[in-house]
Amino acid sequence: MKKLNIGDYNDILNEVLNDISPTEVEKKELKVFSDKIIAKIKDISKKPVVDIIQVGSTARDANLKDDHDIDIFLRFERETDRDTLKESGLKIGKEVIDYFNGKSWVEYAEHPYVSGEIEKFNLDIVPCYGIENCEKIISAVDRTPLHNEFLIMSYKNKNLSDDIRLLKKFLKGLGIYGSDLKTAGFSGYLCELLILKYGGFLTLISDVKTWKPTKSIVLNEIYEMYDLKKDHVFSKFDDPLVVYDPVDLNRNVAAALNEENLCKFIFYSKMFLKNPSKDFFYGFDKKITDFLNRRERGYLLTLEIKRPENIVEDVIYPQMEKIQKSINKLVKEHDFEYLRYQNFADENTCYLSWEFLVNELPSVKLRIGPPVYSEPGVMNFITHNEHYFVKGCNVCAYKTRKYKNIQILFEDIVNGKFRKIITYPKYVCPENAEIRLGTFVERT
Amino acid sequence: MKKLNIGDYNDILNEVLNDISPTEVEKKELKVFSDKIIAKIKDISKKPVVDIIQVGSTARDANLKDDHDIDIFLRFERETDRDTLKESGLKIGKEVIDYFNGKSWVEYAEHPYVSGEIEKFNLDIVPCYGIENCEKIISAVDRTPLHNEFLIMSYKNKNLSDDIRLLKKFLKGLGIYGSDLKTAGFSGYLCELLILKYGGFLTLISDVKTWKPTKSIVLNEIYEMYDLKKDHVFSKFDDPLVVYDPVDLNRNVAAALNEENLCKFIFYSKMFLKNPSKDFFYGFDKKITDFLNRRERGYLLTLEIKRPENIVEDVIYPQMEKIQKSINKLVKEHDFEYLRYQNFADENTCYLSWEFLVNELPSVKLRIGPPVYSEPGVMNFITHNEHYFVKGCNVCAYKTRKYKNIQILFEDIVNGKFRKIITYPKYVCPENAEIRLGTFVERT
Incomplete structure (x- = not known):
């Protein structure tokens, strides 16, 4: 086996990055546009809205090329009643999209929010409650701004954008990117935490290839944030991969990931390191399926x-x-x-x-019954099976299938x-x- | 289920006995004839022959009807050399059968012996060494006269002949009578020991139905003969049924019996006691096979x-x-x-x-390989299997059958x-x- 140099990987990874990184023009457009949106929302919002935050991968330069999703969260005072939060959220959302001559509609999750299109951009404007780290959430989406804050804070002086994009694209290629129940894979947030933990795509997958379910990961930042001792005992989770959420230590960020998909990540990390190729990043799961199907079928x-x-x-x-x-x-x-x-x-x-x-x-089948000395098993068995006989230590019977x-x-x-x-x-x-x-x- | 009385069994067993017991005429003929043979052998034998013994079931009234086998053992002094024993045994055998105008030939076992026919009787005249109980045998057949002596001695004041015949016939019916390697069943000697132990056919099978391999049996006579304590520890055997040989405690009389045949004995004892019928005694194994074969075949x-x-x-x-x-x-x-x-x-x-x-x-088959995290197993597996993929925690592959x-x-x-x-x-x-x-x- 030829010994691989870091350069062999870098050439491939750079080619992939070339495909998947937003251009400087694209990034600038996105920044200019989202700033405009946020300014407008600030303009029309008042109490109980206390904060307007852009979240999601586009807010952190962690998005893939041609991803024009802008997610904006409206943080409400925690005492706000649900109906006010809902109505006020929908009103602001609609107003801002109308203002920019976009098309808007209502999406229904735990509570409804406004989604819309303005030019080439897709917007979600989502109301939530302002809570603190590790505090119990009030609505389902309250942790999202905290995730954003944690990541922004942690990225200071680090440039991890390329590595996050590579990881996302790698997992997409394997068909295991997404924490929806169909995919049962890796969420974007989980990707960012993994890159943060390991410092880069190659260092991550070099470690992943040695993983074995159950694998448990605690970010160093967690010890600092909460002032924990190194021997702190964390909550237990019955999941193949456990990554403690820095904003809520009782939550496993990788809860949606199933064992098979974790094992695919382990296996193909190994495969990529052994035989690096761009192929892994582009519809690789589909290629595997096609290849596997080139055989006689059952x-x-x-x-x-x-x-x-x-x-x-x-x-x-x-x-x-x-x-x-x-x-x-x-x-x-x-x-x-x-x-x-x-x-x-x-x-x-x-x-x-x-x-x-x-x-x-064939219409005949063999039913293996209890050992001849087991009572009342034997008598029950022969009552229900006419063609019985002794085979080894057991009473058995031929049955019509x-x-x-x-x-x-x-x-x-x-x-x-x-x-x-x-x-x-x-x-x-x-x-x-x-x-x-x-x-x-x-x-x- | 109707409650069965001892009478229900006795009627059936008596009918069977009627079929299988030698008549008084038959018994007398056999006795008269074998006495004549023995007298003649005594007449022509001299040292180193020290004893002439009739052995086998006909010697103990334990034979089935129409069994006219007469086994006569010539006991030689233990110092006799093999060639003398062999030659002298063959000479006496031939001479006595010739004397009665019978037809004789040589059979080859560990050492050769004379077999013959005189009228309706079949004779075996076998030379052996005189040894004591528990002594090491010199030739393979030396224990047979000891078995005979033990049984004759133990039968004193008991009449077990009918029960022995019933047991033999029952086992014959099940196809498990015989200690040859094809049958792997019960020897005649084993049958006699079992009846001696349990006192009769019905008491035996009433106990057998509760047996479970490994079953171990020590006759009471053994404790008396060797003056053993009740907690004496006997040799261990790795056989499904262990019956210690009274003439050699290091021998299992049931060594030839395999587990399936022991289990057949257990199972059909149960069946007979539940639904007594003459059927069990007459080619029952053949009936089972025929019945089982009345079905669609694979x-x-x-x-x-x-x-x-x-x-x-x-x-x-x-x-x-x-x-x-x-x-x-x-x-x-x-x-x-x-x-x-x-x-x-x-x-x-x-x-x-x-x-x-x-x-x-179909020409495709699934091969399940090692878990993805097991090295070097995974790399070996994919080297030998082209169509590999991850399934659950394992790397698997489709193979062409x-x-x-x-x-x-x-x-x-x-x-x-x-x-x-x-x-x-x-x-x-x-x-x-x-x-x-x-x-x-x-x-x-």
């Missing part, structure tokens, strides 16, 4: 289920996963083996896909025969689904 | 291998078992699953049979491709065997 089957209207991804994906796992259990109980399964939803349809090893089994063919099993699922056995989540019901044979729908 | 395959000449059952059966287990391992490594396997040999051919669940698999079809795998076995992988026992070589599809040869 028996493919997809359930197409109508997706109810207005059910967001963060609700539909966990529910698809839940019912598919429940069907997997049923399938295994009937001795069918799958190579893999996958779920995906587009606007109208949920797709649950399987690749089975075989689709037909109920489902010789996987398709028939799925037809009964769709016909509701397993209503009492399969867990039906609220919005993904398998009854009346379409069975598509020979089809496997990959996630996009 | 994919049947038999290897027919030429049986070398003059290789006895006790050699060929363990070797068939050995190679079949070795092939089973190979088959499993290639992801084929069998419902059952069986071996059987007739005069000319060894039959190794399998019933497989499926005969075809070498054998999609079980028949092709067996063709390569027969062609000698697995010469270095399969264990070839001395007398059962799979190369050039015939593959019979759709055939499963049951043991008879």
